[in-house]
Amino acid sequence: MRLSQTGMGTTKLSNIDTMYPGQSILLQTGQLVQYGAGIFGYNTIPLLVRRNIEKIIVDTLNKYGCIEVLLPTLQPDTIWKNSGRYNQYVDDGTMLITESNKGTFCLAPTGEEAMLEFAREKLKSYKNLPVTFYQIGEKYRNEIRTRGYLLRGKSFPMLDAYSFDIDEQAMEKSYKIVRTAFLEIFEKIGLNVIPIVADNGAMGGKKSEEFMLISDQGEDKILYDEQTKIGLNTEILEKENYEEYLKEEYGIEDISNFKEIRTMELGHIFQLGTRYSEIMNGKYINQDGKEALYYMGCYGIGVSRTLAALYEQCVINDEKWGPCGFVLPKSVAPYQIQIVPKIENPEKVEFANWLYQTLQSQGIGAILDDRETVTMGAKIKDCKILGTPYLIVIGDKQEGKTLELENMKTGEKELITVENLIKRLK
Secondary structure (H helix, E strand, O other): OEHHHOOOOOOOOOOOOOOOHHHHHHHHOOOEEEEEOOEEEEOHHHHHHHHHHHHHHHHHHHHOOOEEOOOOOEEEHHHHHHHOOHHHHHHOOOOEEEEEOOEEEEEOOOOHHHHHHHHHOOOOEHHHOOEEEEEEEEEEOOOOOOEOHHHEOOEEEEEEEEEEEOOHHHHHHHHHHHHHHHHHHHHHHOOOEEEEEEOOHHHOOOEEEEEEEEOOOOOEEEEEEOOOOEEEEHHHHHOOOHHHHHHHHHOOOOOOOOEEEEEEEEEEEEEEEOHHHHHHOOEEEOOOOOEEEOEEEEEEEEHHHHHHHHHHHOEEEEOOOEEEEEOOOOOOOOOOEEEEEOOOOHHHHHHHHHHHHHHHHOOOOEEEOOOOOOOHHHHHHHHHHHOOOEEEEEOOOOEOOEEEEEEOOOOOEEEEEHHHHHHHHO
């Protein structure tokens, strides 16, 4: 990417939100654009980071045998009335609806109804089971209190997956498979989440777990045992039989060592059982030739939440000015390196162009800062804002094809040849 083609000028940060400095920087530098409360547009780099997160999700779920589909987000009200959740979502103001001469349509806040309608036509026999369908698409919730920019918005991309099984034992097996996949997804992204015991709430069903990131920016408080690495949502303690429930479902017998910490929810998984199958007539023909209800699981990751959490975690600080940018993990950074040549020197500019094209030809994402009206110091500062892991300055000190490579996270510098640079970045 050539910065001259992006329209990016010099940036000055001021009055950064101390609670969410990462997203505040994204907004001030035009990488996020806010259209209204909880409604955001993405500039190229956050969009590409988001797509890399989505690719990790897709590749991992595919590895575990899940099947990707895509369902409409604009849905007729009938499927929501069939499940009995239409009035609930409309009355509490969660669901956005539009009325026309063709009927009433809903912007989907979640996907259980649409996925069951989809699956019923495909999974008519026990021979078709088990299966887990998933999609990544936009969801809409009319949040009364938007909070934390992308962390709680009205429109947001979400991974939602649904497993269909013949009985409870098979459902539990599918649940464990997706649980393992989720832990792998967050590890690949670079976020150290912990699965915690949670309440199923309005979703219903038997068992659920939330995937939490320990963070002072989170709006959730959980109880957590640092030694066993087990956590639980405090809502669980409101159950009348919570001690029996914790012992039976999770093997937790003593919570005296658990301490309260603040966390950010990035994902949630549920064992739904036959709740939605019963309501919406979700049936298949079993081995005895009789109709039987699907046993379902439901699994979700907030993609924009994960993006926001990642940016907040990757904030770097200047000793004098405080938050000044990011260093993105190599696993999701769309551009691995930024090249900053001395514009006043035609030979350095020519070499920078050659290096840029060489890296591009090797499939290595690179940014060439070819802006002519921006000072060298401002360009180096902007490298931090864009989050690239490495920087190369091609100035008067650079000789031949030996480069000075700077690690933007540690500040360490090393001399490296172009050949070894390609090997390192690939």
